[in-house]
Amino acid sequence: MSHMADSFKATQYRFAAHIRNPDAEPAPEQIEDRRMAIYRDLFFNNINGTLKNAFPVIRSLFTEDTWQALVRDFMIKHHCKTPLFVEIAREFMAYLESERLSDDDPPFLKELAHYEWVELALSIHEAEFERTPLADEDCLTLLYQQSPLAWLLVYQYPVHQISIDNQPTTPSDTPVCLLVLRNESDEIKFIELNPVSARLLELLSQGLSGKEAAEDIINAMQHAQPEVVKHGARQLIEDWIERGILLISRQ
Amino acid sequence: MSSKTFPVNGAGLGLRRSFIDELAAMDNTGIDFLEVAPENWMEMGGAFGRKFTAMAERYPMLCHGLSLSIGSPAPLDEPFLQRLKKFFDKHNIRCYSEHLSYCSDDGHLYDLMPIPFTEEAVHYVADRIKRVQSILERRLVIENVSYYAAPGQEMDELSFIRAIVEEADCDLLLDVNNVFVNSVNHRYDPLDYIKALPRGRIAYLHIAGHYNEAEDLIVDTHGADVIDPVWDLLAQTYQHHGVIPTLLERDFNIPSLPQLLEEVGTIHRYQQQSQLQHVSHG
Numbered sequence: 001m002s003h004m005a006d007s008f009k010a011t012q013y014r015f016a017a018h019i020r021n022p023d024a025e026p027a028p029e030q031i032e033d034r035r036m037a038i039y040r041d042l043f044f045n046n047i048n049g050t051l052k053n054a055f056p057v058i059r060s061l062f063t064e065d066t067w068q069a070l071v072r073d074f075m076i077k078h079h080c081k082t083p084l085f086v087e088i089a090r091e092f093m094a095y096l097e098s099e100r101l102s103d104d105d106p107p108f109l110k111e112l113a114h115y116e117w118v119e120l121a122l123s124i125h126e127a128e129f130e131r132t133p134l135a136d137e138d139c140l141t142l143l144y145q146q147s148p149l150a151w152l153l154v155y156q157y158p159v160h161q162i163s164i165d166n167q168p169t170t171p172s173d174t175p176v177c178l179l180v181l182r183n184e185s186d187e188i189k190f191i192e193l194n195p196v197s198a199r200l201l202e203l204l205s206q207g208l209s210g211k212e213a214a215e216d217i218i219n220a221m222q223h224a225q226p227e228v229v230k231h232g233a234r235q236l237i238e239d240w241i242e243r244g245i246l247l248i249s250r251q
Numbered sequence: 252m253s254s255k256t257f258p259v260n261g262a263g264l265g266l267r268r269s270f271i272d273e274l275a276a277m278d279n280t281g282i283d284f285l286e287v288a289p290e291n292w293m294e295m296g297g298a299f300g301r302k303f304t305a306m307a308e309r310y311p312m313l314c315h316g317l318s319l320s321i322g323s324p325a326p327l328d329e330p331f332l333q334r335l336k337k338f339f340d341k342h343n344i345r346c347y348s349e350h351l352s353y354c355s356d357d358g359h360l361y362d363l364m365p366i367p368f369t370e371e372a373v374h375y376v377a378d379r380i381k382r383v384q385s386i387l388e389r390r391l392v393i394e395n396v397s398y399y400a401a402p403g404q405e406m407d408e409l410s411f412i413r414a415i416v417e418e419a420d421c422d423l424l425l426d427v428n429n430v431f432v433n434s435v436n437h438r439y440d441p442l443d444y445i446k447a448l449p450r451g452r453i454a455y456l457h458i459a460g461h462y463n464e465a466e467d468l469i470v471d472t473h474g475a476d477v478i479d480p481v482w483d484l485l486a487q488t489y490q491h492h493g494v495i496p497t498l499l500e501r502d503f504n505i506p507s508l509p510q511l512l513e514e515v516g517t518i519h520r521y522q523q524q525s526q527l528q529h530v531s532h533g
Contacts, residue, residue, distance in 0.1 A: 008366075008375075012322075012356065012366070012367065016356035019360060039364070039399060039400070043362045046362050047360075079359075080358045080361075083290055084291075123298070127296060128296070
């Protein structure tokens with residue numbers, strides 16, 4: 001072996017390359033294979049276990065062999081930047097987004113990974129639950145912020161219904177709108193919204209007042225009974241305030 | 252007796268999520284301090300964040316890092332060190348230890364690889380430890396790791412670790428179980444190894460169980476009860492270096508909390524016995 005200035009670093013890169021991809025990258029010289037096998041297994045099992053825990057639904061859609069091939073492909077192609085274990089799931093999503101190349105994957109895979117990640121991400125989010133009660137006032141006249149603990153997610157596939165026996169092959173006719181929130185008991189709740197309610201929430205979090213948001217929707221829908229829409233909006237907003245999904249902005 | 256001041260005293264336990272609620276509900280645990288992997292708890296809100304804060308207020312807390320990758324061929328992650336520093340300050344962390352190892356090439360692999368035992372690696376790692384100490388404004392404590400292979404080896408493990416702590420002027424976390432595992436896997440005398448470590452630099456000890464892959468090859472899983480030869484080695488460590496704060500690590504196959512507390516109690520007993528011996532001889 002040569003003794004160039006940083007030969008030990010070359011040895012390190014070779015060692016790590018072999019752990020990532022044992023079939024293609026030779027192990028460092030003069031190491032008993034059963035000793036390298038311990039490292040290969042430790043690293044693979046560790047990452048495999050983390051991904052299994054983070055993505056139980058995705059795991060259930062793969063066979064043992066195809067899943068192991070997926071984990072191996074992740075180790076080969078993706079270089080994780082995060083030092084934090086809870087963020088490995090995010091690294092896996094980045095891998096699916098830009099490094100995964102497989103025609104056999106279901107079309108909803110990236111969206112399902114996102115959906116499975118959301119629950120973990122929200123459960124450890126650093127924001128504290130907050131509620132801003134409504135005084136004796138009309139909620140349509142107020143301005144709002146969306147709670148950092150309430151996320152509006154729009155998917156092409158009904159990710160919340162996917163299982164081994166229910167795997168859509170084409171996107172839904174209408175977008176699937178899910179409101180995910182962490183309540184004051186630290187529980188994660190998923191609420192399915194129709195597209196009009198989702199639009200209302202979106203407009204409110206963009207800074208429109210309740211009244212402006214309702215009028216925007218009435219105009220867009222060419223709705224014949226504006227009062228019905230306003231009444232519906234008022235009920236939704238009051239409910240969202242009560243659940244801490246909307247926070248009243250009082251400047 | 253040594254006049255060294257330790258970051259904590261007595262016997263501690265590695266804190267795991269699986270028993271945090273049970274531990275929080277107990278009054279008399281016999282635990283003197285706790286330890287966590289910062290990478291599992293930092294920047295964490297919600298229920299777990301709150302539970303951790305409560306434990307850090309109640310027990311002296313140590314951090315035992317996993318992702319610093321002090322021996323990595325890739326540059327040090329300095330923004331990560333700044334994040335660690337914030338976490339340590341926020342929770343009054345008594346001491347930060349890391350593995351004398353590396354866990355990344357140009358990306359993280361989340362487990363421990365053996366640094367080649369070479370002269371160049373000694374200087375390289377010592378420089379990085381100094382940099383870490385200057386950013387964190389605290390001493391880094393490095394741990395002897397279990398290793399199953401020694402790629403590119405030019406010196407023995409003991410010389411390697413001694414040279415690094417000396418050159419970097421850092422402290423040492425002596426993992427007694429790792430010494431035992433390595434002594435079998437690499438055929439050396441575990442007590443000779445322990446005796447040769449600089450007493451004044453040892454900040455605390457780790458003790459754990461492991462798994463026997465074969466008679467001459469042991470895997471350090473932290474997934475089993477502590478075995479008798481390791482308890483003996485702990486007793487001999489106390490005998491030689493004096494009583495040192497000791498933490499029980501258990502990462503897999505975690506038994507019931509009462510069982511873990513019993514093992515913590517065993518550490519206490521060894522510490523008391525050793526103190527009595529020192530008194531009677533002293």
